Amino acid sequence: MEDEILGKAYDGRLMRRLLAYLRPYRGQAIVALVATIAASALALVQPYLMKVAIDRYIAQGDLAGLNTIAVLFLLVLVGSLAFEYVQTFIMQMIGQRIMFDMRMQIYGHLQRLDLRFYDRNPVGRLMTRVTTDVDVLNDLFTSGVIAVFDDVFTLAGIMVVLLVMNWKLALVSFSVLPLIVLVTQWFRRNVRDSYRTVRVWIARINAYLQENISGMSTVQLFRREAQNYARFDEIDRGHRDANVASIFYYAVFYPAIEVVGALAASLIIWYGGGRVIQGALTLGSLVAFIQYSSRFYRPISDMSEKFNLLQAAMASSERIFALLDTRVVVENPAAPRQAAGGSGHIVFDHVWFAYRGEDWVLRDVSFEVAPGERVAIVGATGAGKSTIVNLLLRFYDVGRGRILVDGVDIREMELDALRRLFSLVLQDVQLFSGTIASNIRLGNTDITDAQVRSAADAVHAGRFIDRLPQGFDTAVAERGATLSVGQKQLLSFARALAFAPQILVLDEATSSVDTETELLIRDALRVLMGGRTTVAIAHRLSTIQDMDKILVLHKGEVRESGSHQQLLAARGIYYRLYQLQYRDQELRAVARTDAR
Ligand SMILES: Nc1ncnc2c1ncn2[C@@H]1O[C@H](COP(=O)(O)OP(=O)(O)OP(=O)(O)O)[C@@H](O)[C@H]1O
Ligand SMILES: [Mg+2]
CATH class of the missing domain: 3.40.50.300 (P-loop containing nucleotide triphosphate hydrolases)
Structure with missing residues (x-):
């Protein structure tokens, strides 16, 4: 459920770390910032030009002056368009590059994490990190960081201009601000909640689909289509309703802001119009005032949207950073040692291992595989056979004891050099x-x-x-x-x-194939094992009788070891296992003759 938690709206620590991704592109970001401010400054000039046109030229009937101002107005428009283009293009480009950097970083980190991490983290969640969460951050960089400067600059600029033009009228138009604050607060609170609900439903849809698409044949076999359809209908409905609910807030918010803006405009016309009639204010100023105030409310509504963006980005970055901060446990040693000779000699030296805490899966396992020797490991399901392979290839690190390959503790070997020695057939x-x-x-x-x-x-x-x-x-x-x-x-x-490879590791290579294929496989195995150190895990004792050594693993301990004949003679666990399978085979043979 960690996917759905939305934390603080702003976290300085996270923000600083996020901004570090901007660092390689800071030159471009500065250009974008300058372009943004230039564009908003030019936008601020437009109503003022309008005022000048009305007061100075229309009122005086000065056509030439009006032409000049019209050309100027056009230039300002073109200029702000050009700056806006520069800003948008650069910011989108930076956003894409940061997304690229981040995805590569996450993927690179995922490649270094060990199996213990993947035991804990479902695939769907990790996919979300690399895709959706990174996208959210892209939104932050492309339409958040720089655009906020734009909004703040525009707001401050308009306030200053209005106050300078006529402070009384300015105060009249600011009088609607408390209303704006109320509406914005209401919107922010509700949208945050509905955003959270939508995320919960999206996570459910993903989890449900992932499981049910990959298990489609089982669903069809057990004729669960109708039930699963109904269940998905429920989830999908929840998702739709959550989205509809958030549409409601947006649908109320934007018109409400418009209404407040119109209210401000009517206040300006009412109060300012009176002043114009009294001759205390020029008509041009009044027009400019109305225009400025209409531009005043857009940044406010934009900013409350960006607030949501910021919040989503904080949540996403927190999850991404948690992933990136996951410590790599199975690590390359600082000073790696080279295995001498490389003959494929394996030693398990009093190895203990637990997947969780003190829940020992292997207890004090010791054995040796000489170069070129072929060793089989047998034992009941859950005895720890595959675990031995996992440790040998360093998918996990041992709890106690050590594993030597060619005389070197595998923890002191370069991971790449270690794994290069093996071929693993699962x-x-x-x-x-x-x-x-x-x-x-x-x-x-x-x-x-x-x-x-x-x-x-x-x-x-x-x-x-x-x-x-x-x-x-x-x-x-x-x-x-x-x-x-x-x-x-x-x-x-x-x-x-x-x-x-130097060493061949096989885990249950010969189960679940037909007899003919098994014969092929057995022959293939002979080729594969030829002259190589081999560790083979087998369920069918018939396939391993000619191995050099057989280890019998029982509840995480090596209980017997020796050749097939030696183990049979010892009349221990192996003997009983063999008898069971042998009797089984005999019974099957009898059944076959009966059937004929
Ligand atoms: N990733 C894991 N996390 C936690 N416990 C695990 C994990 N993998 C295996 N185990 C547990 O460790 C024990 C040994 O498992 P292992 O896979 O080594 O058995 P195995 O001998 O290979 O059995 P099988 O013959 O069925 O393949 C089992 O009890 C199993 O439940
Ligand atoms: Mg196994």
């Missing part, structure tokens, strides 16, 4: 939009087309790729939706092989 293959080939080489230009081809062939992926319409150049849909699970698995093997 059951849930992550594909990106692009082509088959681009998904194998993942943007690594060192991998040639020939290498992509031979990696694919080596793991038996070449055959299905060749059957695709454009072979290796076939487009891959988002998340690889157009490929089967087995095909994605083979692709990820090809990817792992193309990167030719």
